[in-house]
Amino acid sequence: xxxxxxxxxxxxxxxxxxLIRELFARNFAMDMPLTDSAIVxxxxxxxAFTTDSYVIDPIFFPGGDIGKLAVCGTVNDLAVSGAxxxxxxxxxxxxxxFPIDELSRIAESMAREAVNAGVRIVTGDTKVVGKGKxxxxxxxxxxxxxxxxxxxxxxxxxxxxxxxxxxxxxxLGNHSIAVLGSRNNLSFTTPVLSDCASxxxxxxKLLSECNGIRFMRDLTRGGLAGVxxxxxxxxxxxxxxxxxxxxxxxxxxxxxxxxxxxPLYLANExxxxxxxxxxxxxxxxxxLRSDPLGRNAAVIGEIAAVEKGKVILTTVTGGxxxxxxxxxxxxPRIC
Amino acid sequence: MKxxxxxxxxxxxxxxxxxxxxxxxxxxTFMEVCGGHTAAIRRFGIHSLLPEGIRLISGPGCxxxxxxxxxxxxxxxxxxxKDVIITLYGDLMRIPGSGGRSLEKAxxxxxxxxIVFSSLDALSTARNNPGKKVIFAGIGFExxxxxxxxxxxxxYRENISNFMVISAHKIMPPAMEAILKxxxxxxxxxxxxxxxxITGSGIFDFIPRNYGIGCVVSGFEPADILxxxxxxxxxxxxxxxxxxxxxxRVVTEKxxxxxxxxxxxxxxxxxxxWRGLGLIGGxxxxxxxxxxxHDAESVIQVKVVESPDDGHCICGDILRGLRExxxxxxxxxxxxxxxxxxxxxxxxxxxxxxxxxxxxxxx
Amino acid sequence: xxxxxxxxIIEIEGDTARVSAGGTVFTAGLQLVQDAKPGDYxxxxxxxxxxxxxxxxxxxxxxxxxxxxDPDKKQE
Numbered sequence: 001x002x003x004x005x006x007x008x009x010x011x012x013x014x015x016x017x018x019l020i021r022e023l024f025a026r027n028f029a030m031d032m033p034l035t036d037s038a039i040v041x042x043x044x045x046x047x048a049f050t051t052d053s054y055v056i057d058p059i060f061f062p063g064g065d066i067g068k069l070a071v072c073g074t075v076n077d078l079a080v081s082g083a084x085x086x087x088x089x090x091x092x093x094x095x096x097x098f099p100i101d102e103l104s105r106i107a108e109s110m111a112r113e114a115v116n117a118g119v120r121i122v123t124g125d126t127k128v129v130g131k132g133k134x135x136x137x138x139x140x141x142x143x144x145x146x147x148x149x150x151x152x153x154x155x156x157x158x159x160x161x162x163x164x165x166x167x168x169x170x171x172l173g174n175h176s177i178a179v180l181g182s183r184n185n186l187s188f189t190t191p192v193l194s195d196c197a198s199x200x201x202x203x204x205k206l207l208s209e210c211n212g213i214r215f216m217r218d219l220t221r222g223g224l225a226g227v228x229x230x231x232x233x234x235x236x237x238x239x240x241x242x243x244x245x246x247x248x249x250x251x252x253x254x255x256x257x258x259x260x261x262x263p264l265y266l267a268n269e270x271x272x273x274x275x276x277x278x279x280x281x282x283x284x285x286x287x288l289r290s291d292p293l294g295r296n297a298a299v300i301g302e303i304a305a306v307e308k309g310k311v312i313l314t315t316v317t318g319g320x321x322x323x324x325x326x327x328x329x330x331x332p333r334i335c
Numbered sequence: 336m337k338x339x340x341x342x343x344x345x346x347x348x349x350x351x352x353x354x355x356x357x358x359x360x361x362x363x364t365f366m367e368v369c370g371g372h373t374a375a376i377r378r379f380g381i382h383s384l385l386p387e388g389i390r391l392i393s394g395p396g397c398x399x400x401x402x403x404x405x406x407x408x409x410x411x412x413x414x415x416x417k418d419v420i421i422t423l424y425g426d427l428m429r430i431p432g433s434g435g436r437s438l439e440k441a442x443x444x445x446x447x448x449x450i451v452f453s454s455l456d457a458l459s460t461a462r463n464n465p466g467k468k469v470i471f472a473g474i475g476f477e478x479x480x481x482x483x484x485x486x487x488x489x490x491y492r493e494n495i496s497n498f499m500v501i502s503a504h505k506i507m508p509p510a511m512e513a514i515l516k517x518x519x520x521x522x523x524x525x526x527x528x529x530x531x532x533i534t535g536s537g538i539f540d541f542i543p544r545n546y547g548i549g550c551v552v553s554g555f556e557p558a559d560i561l562x563x564x565x566x567x568x569x570x571x572x573x574x575x576x577x578x579x580x581x582x583x584r585v586v587t588e589k590x591x592x593x594x595x596x597x598x599x600x601x602x603x604x605x606x607x608x609w610r611g612l613g614l615i616g617g618x619x620x621x622x623x624x625x626x627x628x629h630d631a632e633s634v635i636q637v638k639v640v641e642s643p644d645d646g647h648c649i650c651g652d653i654l655r656g657l658r659e660x661x662x663x664x665x666x667x668x669x670x671x672x673x674x675x676x677x678x679x680x681x682x683x684x685x686x687x688x689x690x691x692x693x694x695x696x697x698x
Numbered sequence: 699x700x701x702x703x704x705x706x707i708i709e710i711e712g713d714t715a716r717v718s719a720g721g722t723v724f725t726a727g728l729q730l731v732q733d734a735k736p737g738d739y740x741x742x743x744x745x746x747x748x749x750x751x752x753x754x755x756x757x758x759x760x761x762x763x764x765x766x767x768d769p770d771k772k773q774e
Contacts, residue, residue, distance in 0.1 A: 006443045181722070186452045187745070190722040244345075254336060254720025257703045258742065259452070260425075262378075317348040317557045319380020324692075331425030332452060334479060334701055334744045335370050335397055336720045338704035338739060341756035350763050371700050424744065453745020455727050475744070478700035482746040485729040529700035532741060532749040555702075558759055584753035585741055591749055594730040 006328075012221025012267075013326030017230075033234050035155035036217065037081035039147065046150060048083035050074060051142035059106070059136055061182045063174070063194030066139055067106035069269060071113040071121075072198045073220070074143040079200035080216040080272055082152040082207055083145030085117060091125040093138040106137070117198035119143065148207050157234040157275075159214040162305040165281045166239070167274045169202065169288050170195065170296040171247045172224055173266030177255045186259065186332060190251050197270030197293050205287055212280035219271040222326045225264040227273055228311045229325040238309020241301030241323070243316050260333035264313075265326050275303065338584070342556030343379075351561035352384045358568045362388040364520055364656055365567055368511060369527035370397030371555055373684040379557040389564065392656050393684060395510050395612060396527060398475045398503075399426045400682035403608040405641045406472075406503045407432030412637045413470050413501070414438065414446035419635075420464060421448045422457035423472040430681060433642035435674040454486035454500075461490070461498035470631045473502040478529040480504040480620055481594040484601035487622070490629050499631035502622055504602065508538050509618035510609060515546045519655045523549040523567035525560065528582040533598075535590030536580050543576040554582035601626055611650025611677035650677030653686050660690045667691060702743035704751050707736050717742060 008015040025034060037050035052073050059066040071088065078085040090110065094103070114121050153159070174195045181190040199218065206213060215235075217227045224246075232239050248256075248263045256263050270293060276284050281299060288294030304312075311323040341347075367373055373393045376382065382391065395401050407430055414421045421438065428439045428450065442448040447467075451457045454471055461469035473483040483500060490498040507530050515521075526539050531552045539550040549570035553563035563581045570576055580586050598620075607619025622630040648665060652658040660666045660679070670676035672688055679685035705717035705724065715726045715734065719742070727746045728734055740747035 004440070004443050006439055008439075177722070185449070185456075187456055188452075188722055188724045192722070250336070251719075251721035254718070254722040257336070257339065258701075258705075258719045258722070258724060260374075260701050313380075315378070315380045315557075316343045317345060317379050317381070317384060319383045319557075321377060321380040321383075328429070331428050331450060333426045334424045334452075334475065335399070335426055336704070337706070338751055338753065342759075344756065347756060347759060347763070350767070351759075354763065354766055369700065371702075453725075453727070455725075455745050476700065478702065478748065479744055481730050481748070482727070482744050485727060485746065488729075527700065529702045529741070529743060529748070532702075558756060562759055562762075583758070584751050585749045591730065593732055594748060597730060 008328030011326065011329040012226055013328055015328060033156055035081065036077040037083065037155070039081065046147040048078050048081045048145050048147060050077040051140065052077060053138060053140040055135065055138050056179065057135060058182055061194055062178045062192070064196035064269070065106060065109050066137060067110035068113045069196055070139040070141045071110050071117060071119070072196050072269060074141040075117045075119060075198040075200050076218040076272070078143050078145040079203040080154070080218050082154045082216070083147050084204060085119045085143055085145040085200050087122045088114065088119050088141055088143040089123045090121050091140040092127070093134050094126065094128050095134045095136050096128055096131045098136055103137070113198060117200055148204065152207070154207070154213055154216045157215045157231055160231070160235040160237065160275055160303055161214070161277070162237060162303050164214055164275050164277055164303045165299050166241065166301045167276060167281070167284055167288065167297060167299050168224065168247065169272055169294040171249045171252065172268060172271065173248060173252045173256065173263040175269045176266035177252045181255070188255060190255060192249060192251050195268055195270035199270060199272055199293060202288070202291055202293055203272070206274065206284060209287060210276065210280050210283055212277035213274060213284070214277065215275035217273055219268045219273060221267050223265040223267060224273065225311070225323050226326050228323065231275070232309060232311050235303065236308050238304035238306040239301060239311045240304050240314065241311070242314050245298050245300045247296045247298050261330050264323060265330050339556065342554070342558040344558065348384065348557050348561055351558060351565060355389070355561065355565050355568065356386050358565060358572065359386050359388055360572065362390070363522045363568060363571055364390045364392060365523045365525055365564065366392050366394045366521050366656065367525040368394040368396040368507065369530065370400070370682065370684060371529065372525055372527070372553065372560065373397070375555045375557070375560060377684060381557060381560055384561070385564065393686060394514065395609060395654050395678060396507070397678070397682045397684070398479070398505060399430050400678040400685060401505070401609045401612070402430065402474055402503045403610050404432045405608065405639060407437065408641050409501065409637070409639045410438055410472055411436055411441050412639050413631065413635065414441045414448055416635070418467045419447065420460060420467050420469045421446065421472065422451045422460055422469060423448065424474065425450045427472055427474060431674060454483050458486045458490060458495065458498055461495050465497060468497050468499060468635070471498070471500045473500045473504050476505055476507050476527070476530050477533045477598070480602060481533060481598040484597045487601050487626050487629055488597065491626055496628065499629050499634055500622060501631040502602070502620055504620035505607060505618055506604070506620065508541070509615050510612065511542065513612055513615050514655050515542070515548065517655065519657070521548055521656060522571050523551065525563050525567070526550045526552040528552055528554050528586055531582070531586045531590065533591045533594045535588050536578050536586055537588050539578045543578055547576050549576035550578045552578070552580045552582050552586050554584070609678070610681065611648055611654065611679060613651065648677040650679045653679050660687045700743060702741045702748060704739045705742045707734060707738050707740060709736055710734065715747065
């Protein structure tokens with residue numbers, strides 16, 4: 001492992017996984033595979049439990065803000081674990097000098113999103129650090145929720161089989177591009193909004209009405225590529241996706257072409273991948289497309305028969321290439 | 336998107352691939368010189384569309400990969416100085432210098448290193464930070480050098496004295512000639528379309544003339560690349576090597592005269608080191624004396640200690656298509672993606688990097 | 699090397715243009731091209747317009763292919 005932590009350790013790619021596996025999970029004796037939420041037993045009931053920290057620059061961006069993000073992110077981690085999110089905690093680390101009115105805008109946004117998602121923010125903590133000791137404001141949220149059904153497992157990919165289809169609920173990469181555009185240092189502006197949204201109503205509906213859902217995961221930092229690579233190693237199967245079916249909005253494509261980014265690797269905050277058995281594909285698509293958060297849902301590929309396979313993309317021209325695990329954050333390139 | 340989607344049309348690429356299969360008789364080895372082509376070939380899975388006899392190999396065309404580690408070491412030293420902001424293209428951020436030390440690591444240790452999209456953004460950084468010295472890392476071939484030159488002209492004209500450039504700009508033809516000189520099994524070059532957009536296709540004429548190897552100046556979309564392969568096959572089959580322009584929507588024989596003039600006004604040629612290929616005469620661009628006060632190397636003199644490479648890197652032979660990574664004593668040992676020795680390991684698309692990543696993990 | 703894509707010029711102010719790539723707007727220096735006008739397509743590389751684009755969407759490749767494929771049809 002590296003001698004120092006670099007930004008790549010926080011990118012949700014290979015380096016993040018190495019750090020978690022080799023340093024944290026080993027010391028904490030955690031159960032493998034690591035999933036978005038832990039499933040623990042409380043008084044005979046299965047409860048999902050998760051936590052996440054939010055650091056983002058800028059804290060207000062087109063389509064959301066750090067507060068909304070902090071609620072959605074934790075709600076989504078619970079939701080894709082098959083739980084109904086119930087209670088959330090909120091801890092703030094605030095830099096000295098931070099404007100109170102911005103803090104109150106963040107709190108209002110969190111409250112609004114909690115109502116949206118149907119969760120309650122019930123506990124929290126506030127710490128203030130000296131000027132320059134943190135970048136404006138960091139938020140940590142943790143959350144719990146009860147599993148929708150006893151024994152429901154859509155996180156470990158244990159039931160995933162060859163021929164199962166992959167469905168994504170909409171366009172890829174909007175969050176990354178909206179945030180980069182509003183950061184202003186790469187001199188581009190874009191009409192794209194962050195897709196930041198709570199997906200729990202959608203997942204509850206999917207899991208209540210369909211029996212063939214074998215895996216769900218929200219697509220965050222490492223993008224679709226990160227999740228598919230993790231899925232492939234969890235279920236020990238290859239995955240084939242079709243480039244022509246991937247939903248990507250035009251301004252996101254434009255930004256990617258120019259900056260040398262691949263939408264497969266861009267972060268999302270309101271997207272999930274659903275792995276479903278073939279005969280329930282239409283049902284899942286119907287449910288997704290009848291919801292504003294799934295209007296652009298698309299079948300993007302399937303689980304291959306090969307064991308221990310890789311993630312393969314069939315390109316627009318019918319060529320094939322391997323989609324690797326992300327290596328660090330994507331940097332804009334000129335070549 | 337206009338001028339993009341039309342060239343990615345499946346029907347069009349299928350038809351081109353069919354024509355290639357029909358035309359191909361025997362084996363052909365073509366080199367794409369440009370890293371952008373290498374990336375596009377991988378991105379669109381072009382290899383899997385071609386018949387077995389056609390081999391595409393990657394040349395020395397990724398400017399950061401061929402940048403000697405001494406340049407990264409020098410930037411690291413500058414980054415460590417007080418009141419210095421390093422501005423660079425994202426490409427350069429992870430390129431390792433001596434001991435695997437990159438600018439990304441320098442930033443993690445507290446240096447002010449900023450990624451910019453353009454030399455003009457670096458210039459704005461200088462305007463906005465008058466108390467700091469803003470050093471722009473000039474990398475790239477003839478496509479990129481005019482932009483650096485334009486920023487230097489503005490800094491000179493407006494007397495933005497805290498804007499400086501360290502130039503590792505390079506030009507393409509001498510490197511292509513270096514590959515050819517020592518013998519090669521190549522049957523043709525897929526030539527860099529965006530370099531030629533500036534220089535014109537004329538810079539490649541010496542290759543068919545002196546070395547009997549065909550050159551097709553190619554665009555970067557799948558249909559462009561496939562058509563260029565087809566054109567090269569026809570040249571080989573007819574035994575008539577010449578310089579042809581496939582990418583005629585932007586490339587002419589003479590190129591962009593304005594850009595060439597800007598580039599020549601600011602830069603002059605010099606000998607320079609290419610990672611894996613060694614010193615190549617007349618292949619680099621240094622800042623002319625007139626612009627000396629914006630030349631970081633003459634304004635801020637520092638001592639740079641570059642660690643020597645252990646053993647002999649055969650990158651040059653790999654680039655020439657003469658040997659394979661497994662023939663190299665350093666491969667997978669002293670030279671690996673974390674601490675690469677030659678350009679073929681530095682570049683994610685490089686032959687050694689790809690071998691290391693896929694062949695090793697497949698056992 | 700040299701990542702560069704076709705963008706459309708939206709407006710020009712002095713030596714600087716605002717250009718669109720699929721709706722995302724970049725800034726382009728015009729120091730290296732002559733006579734660029736709003737509506738023109740130019741290649742954008744590292745923040746500079748480096749060349750104007752002249753073409754009809756792949757039409758040249760299409761007609762070339764038609765020519766190549768024609769003899770086939772005659773044989774059939």
